[in-house]
Amino acid sequence: MYKELSRRVENRIKALNINKSDLPKEVNNILGKIKQDKYELSYDELKILSEYLYVDPFLLISKSYKGFSIKFRNLSGEYKNDIKSLEKIAYLLIKKGEISKLNFPDYKNEYLELSKSFGDGKENLETGRTLAKKLRKEKEIGNNPVNVFGFAFSNGLIPVIVKNVYFEGLLLLIGNYAFAFIKHNLSIHRMMFSLAHELGHCVMHRSLEISPDYRISFRTKNKEEITANYFASEFILPSDVLLSTKNLNKIANYGLSKEALSYTLEQIGIKTDLSIYEPKKLNYEMDIYPFTGNEIISKLLEKHKIPEGLKRKIERYIY
Structure with a gap:
């Protein structure tokens, strides 16, 4: 689960041309924790991460994830x-x-x-x-x-x-x-x-x-x-x-x-x-x-x- 999440996050960062050094310390801490496959990410941490990646937190962990190729806006x-x-x-x-x-x-x-x-x-x-x-x-x-x-x-x-x-x-x-x-x-x-x-x-x-x-x-x-x-x-x-x-x-x-x-x-x-x-x-x-x-x-x-x-x-x- 977390290996896949880590891969999605890394791809998202590349797609947005985000420099990790520009991200707040709390976000980089969360990125580090995701790489630890046994770490359990809280919803609050997922929400913080999602805000900086401009993506719906549920889409980020969705089984139907398609590499952020969706071209119309997130929907409830x-x-x-x-x-x-x-x-x-x-x-x-x-x-x-x-x-x-x-x-x-x-x-x-x-x-x-x-x-x-x-x-x-x-x-x-x-x-x-x-x-x-x-x-x-x-x-x-x-x-x-x-x-x-x-x-x-x-x-x-x-x-x-x-x-x-x-x-x-x-x-x-x-x-x-x-x-x-x-x-x-x-x-x-x-x-x-x-x-x-x-x-x-x-x-x-x-x-x-x-x-x-x-x-x-x-x-x-x-x-x-x-x-x-x-x-x-x-x-x-x-x-x-x-x-x-x-x-x-x-x-x-x-x-x-x-x-x-x-x-x-x-x-x-x-x-x-x-x-x-x-x-x-x-x-x-x-x-x-x-x-x-x-x-x-x-x-x-x-x-x-x-x-x-x-x-x-x-x-x-x-x-």
Whole structure:
């Protein structure tokens, strides 16, 4: 058991390019104990180890372990059937929908390095902001407002609006294709933020194991989720804009929700009265639906004979 666990851990460390000397002493102590085949690892020790390896502790000891080749995020058992159904719908889009392959960079290494370089508890804020700025620069957006749905869709991250699910957002990666499933009963501005959050996971945490985002919250303590929140805020509304103007009408054009804007201003130390702030109005039919897999699926149902079982899954989950 522990020889196999040791092998899995070593492979995981290599896959993430982690230098053992950078790991805390308690983690290295646990690594040493695992090599002692007779040592009984406690759940608390397994949990500590898993946090530093960005992997679910149960996956780490699972009999169905497949070398961390799983490309969609860790799932608790009660949600596996939902995700498997969504995966089959995603395969339909790949095979019949003529969707684009993923065209976003993988910032995993930059994410890991930046997470170590900022101090004073600002590593999540600065890492998220830095990589959001980098993506805007690489995609030549500058500091201009952007429709996150149109941007994601045109670069191969296909948003799909879903119902009858418990999560708020979920990133699913299949080979060179990527899907962001977003819950249907969110406000439109919340949908935009949730998609930007999943985009953050896509570029920063693509090869790391992250749980589904059951509730995207600014009060979470999970560092990957915090960083993805800061990434989303910075990507939707660059901090350079906030630092250069107090014109709320100009800021509103970016479409960042009042909740997200308030939290962002708090973190970067700007005090502004938001009592009259209202983000730019967005329209689902014009600003979201044309840039989703939902419209493609609707056309596929008209053009192709879809197996009954898959049609039932589409009826259940696709909004």
